[in-house]
Amino acid sequence: MMQQVSVVGGGIGGLVSALLLQKQGLQVSVYEASERLGGRLRFVERDGDKIDQGPTIVLLPDTIKEILKDIGIEDEVELLEIDPLYSIHYQDGTTYTKYRDPAKQEEELKKLFPQDVKGFKRFMKDMKFRFDLGKPRYLETSFVRKRDFFTPTSIQTLSKLKAYQQVYQQLKTYFNEPKLREAYALQTLYIGGNPYRTPAIYSLVSYSEHEHGIYYIKGGYASLVEKLEVKMRELGISIFTNTPVHSVKPPNAIVLEDGEKVESDFIIINGDFPVAQKLVEGTADRNFEPSSGCFLVYMGIKGVKEDLSVHQFYLSKDFEQNMKEVFQWKQVPTDPSIYLFNPSKVDSSLAAKGKSVLYTLVPVPSGNQIDWEKEKEDFKDLILNRLEQNGLDDIRERIEWMEIRTPQEAMKDGLFEGGSFGIAPSLFQSAAFRPQVQPFPQHPSILAVGASVHPGGGIPIVMMGAKLVSEVIETQLEKPSTKRKV
Structure with missing residues (x-):
């Protein structure tokens, strides 16, 4: 049977x-x-527009392709490579752009942070070794039997992966410039982790962006x-x-x-x-322990922001303080870090001609300590103000519709403590x-x-x-x- x-x-x-x-x-x-x-x-859909409600940054494309091939739909999914990967905007006016192309990345580093060119090359070399070592041993292996993990070889591997360090702490050994440490630490937020507390093994995410690329799934x-x-x-x-x-x-x-x-x-x-x-x-x-939550704002707007790449980050002036607000103090961020997603740059199918969709994500505390019904309008205005200060000066005039999602909605949907990424890493x-x-x-x-x-x-x-x-x-x-x- x-x-x-x-x-x-x-x-x-x-x-x-x-x-x-x-x-x-x-x-x-x-x-x-x-x-x-x-x-x-799932999609947020409104007035004929649609935009992803959740994940947006497509990493590890070869892994996705392999599994889609296993289930027989690899030819039905179109992956578009995004390069530049994204830009990071600092409040002193500096913008650092990440590229898949090593030559372009070196040129960007020489222009902005010449003292850290060698450190970046060393970072990529070390992370390649750790990725090749760690992916088959940890990502592709289950530990149904705990004794398979607690072996001399496994413990030695963890030591080589610097699992005892934290992401930001480890980045100090590669980058003198604090801006670069932040640029290569923020990826822990993709999985709801605090870059000042998350194990250094998760530094492999920022390496993978350069090595394997960032993609977008058409549609x-x-x-x-x-x-x-x-x-x-x-x-x-x-x-x-x-x-x-x-x-x-x-x-x-x-x-x-x-x-x-x-x-x-x-x-x-x-x-x-x-x-x-x-x-x-x-x-x-x-x-x-839950991962961080997200405050999300979805917008349908008039026109298409052709001058804006698909992914952007606008960092807090004091990134460490911002992370303490989110992960330790569990309070509404006073100066949030913002991720902006502009998929209409590469996908015209999401909105009618002459229109586009945008999505902003801000890391916020999970849990129910914050009354988001009370706080969300002011916090949304704070986000729009920051966008206006960073080149989207007419954003309010362009908005045709808007939806907001907070950890309270995530909790109602069955996400643990309203955390957007499962348990904390x-x-x-x-x-x-x-x-x-x-x-x-x-x-x-x-x-x-x-x-x-x-x-x-x-x-x-x-x-x-x-x-x-x-x-x-x-x-x-x-x-x-x-x-x-x-």
């Missing part, structure tokens, strides 16, 4: 897991509480969902939307909100793990210390995938997690595996 799999949650991890397992010959059913699939991948990151859903239906995967799961009864049953009990050989949990773990009866909840919430694809050792038929589960957050990394899930199940079914060690 064909092995049955129930996937609880239709986020990117659940969808990719479902496709990989169906292609292995298992029969998969997906249960999603909302009316649509995709989880964090928006969320356009992946429709393509995945079409493939799922084509392969015969059963999809149940508007179907909340009330509980998971180990070892092999889920109970729907209407009381129906569904038994299967494997259950995959795809909700944000600190929240979703509460569904599993008879297991002890583990406490976690701290040392003791990374690698073997993070929830694994088999999070309950006593129940090996219950698996998990998502931003809060190893190998971590970010769409390509969650997709890698889905591949680990499929490999673990393949191993459990005692099929010969030619894939990576699990």
Whole structure:
């Protein structure tokens, strides 16, 4: 009889897991509480316009292509390379632009920070060594058995990766200029981490931008969902939307909100793990530290900002103070750092001719300490003021519609403590210390995938997690595996 799999949650991890397992010959059913699939991948749609609600920066393109090939839709997804990668604007008027092209990057460094050209080359050389060492050992390997992590070789590897240092601390050994340290530390915010506390292994994100590039998926990151859903239906995967799961009864049953009990050989949990773990009866909840939250402003505007590249960062005058407000003091930032996304620069399909869409993201505290209903209008005005001071002087006149999203909305959508990126990427919430694809050792038929589960957050990394899930199940079914060690 064909092995049955129930996937609880239709986020990117659940969808990719479902496709990989169906292609292995298992029969998969997906249960999603909302009316649509995709989880964090969705659009904000208004007046014929649309823009990604969540992730926007496409990293690790080869990883994405490999997994899309595995599930059979690689030819349906168009990846556009973005170069320059992005510009970082400092409040003293300095603008530092990052490039994929090493020659252009060296020219930019010589122009702005000539004393750090050698340091940058050393940074890229060291990070290449660490990336090549760490990717197969940590991103592509699950630690279902903790003893596989605590080996002399693994500990030695962690030492080589400088996991005992923090990102910003490590960058001091490469860059004399504080602006450059900030430029290569801010990427921890992509996964909701504090650059002054996050382990130095996450410096590999900024290296990867230069080495592997930043891309944009034509039609928006969320356009992946429709393509995945079409493939799922084509392969015969059963999809149940508007179907909340009330509980998971180990070892092999889920109970729907209407009381129906569904038994299967494997259950995959795809909700944000600190929240979703509460569904599993008879297991002890583990406490976690959430990632940062996001204050997001989506806008439809008249005209297209052709002079504005796809990605921009506008940093706080005192970046360290800003990070303390977000991560330690848990207060509304007084001088926020802002990310601006201008996808209409490369994709005219998102808005009508002569119009475009913009998205701003500001790191803010997760949790419920801030009354965002009270604060959001003033904070939105502060963001628009900063944009006006940085070349978008007519932004208010151009706005045709606007929507705001705060950690309160994220919490309602099931994100742990309103954090936008799963659990925080701290040392003791990374690698073997993070929830694994088999999070309950006593129940090996219950698996998990998502931003809060190893190998971590970010769409390509969650997709890698889905591949680990499929490999673990393949191993459990005692099929010969030619894939990576699990």
